[in-house]
């Protein structure tokens with residue numbers, strides 16, 4: 001807390017104040033000194049509360065992805081707010097703090113993936129190839145998602161009623177916004193996972209594919225000062241993100257989940273200012 005206090009601002013908030021909400025693009029790291037905050041899903045259902053010495057946030061705080069949850073003050077709050085651009089380098093300079101925050105953020109993302117009603121809503125039938133592709137894409141990118149199949153869900157049937165098959169799936173974004181028959185690249189950009197590239201980009205190093213090999217190349221290139229761009233066609237992390245536990249990776253004698261390894265690698269690449277973009 002002392003380290004955070006040196007870098008951030010101490011602020012207060014009243015009961016009912018919203019610290020961030022579903023769909024926001026950005027929020028600071030928030031460490032609670034005193035008081036309490038409830039975390040709600042998009043429908044306003046409470047998921048949990050955080051109290052003194054707790055901290056808010058999830059992987060999207062570091063990645064810049066759209067926010068999936070809302071944080072509302074439930075007891076008068078005194079907190080330290082640290083901008084994410086200030087927090088990011090700190091996570092690497094302060095090993096124990098970095099480990100605590102990263103491990104917690106990754107565990108929270110894994111928990112969010114198991115909660116109904118959080119994240120991206122994908123509406124389309126099982127028979128729609130594009131729908132199934134979108135679901136695979138969301139899962140591979142470890143996005144919390146709700147799949148609603150019109151064959152078993154009347155409200156979902158009403159959403160897709162009258163749409164041409166080419167307009168499927170309907171993808172509803174956290175905080176509003178709906179895309180009809182989007183490409184995975186469009187969804188990725190809408191959620192802030194991949195950059196919108198200019199028609200022409202000049203870089204020192206272009207890495208095609210963000211699996212462990214590509215992310216490794218990006219970390220080494222960017223850390224040597226090369227302007228590095230990583231282009232990925234499906235999921236940042238590649239195949240390794242699908243591995244439940246990797247036991248044979250050097251330096252992790254207890255093993256590490258594929259999702260943690262790849263999340264750490266993506267954050268490490270971004271720390272050195274490598275940019276990630278998605279195709280189509």
Ligand SMILES: Cc1cc2nc3c(=O)[nH]c(=O)nc-3n(C[C@H](O)[C@H](O)[C@H](O)COP(=O)(O)OP(=O)(O)OC[C@H]3O[C@@H](n4cnc5c(N)ncnc54)[C@H](O)[C@@H]3O)c2cc1C
Nearest residue numbers: 209210211212213214231232233234238239240242243246
């Ligand atoms: C379920 C599972 C469990 C595994 N468990 C282990 C394990 O325990 N231990 C172990 O050592 N290995 C394990 N592996 C294997 C390990 O994940 C792979 O060896 C590793 O991911 C290979 O890394 P890579 O970067 O070479 O390729 P990949 O991980 O395949 O990454 C390549 C990336 O490039 C992208 N790409 C390809 N073409 C293009 C293009 N034209 N444009 C843009 N992007 C492109 C792909 O979408 C992909 O994301 C496992 C794999 C799986 C699927």
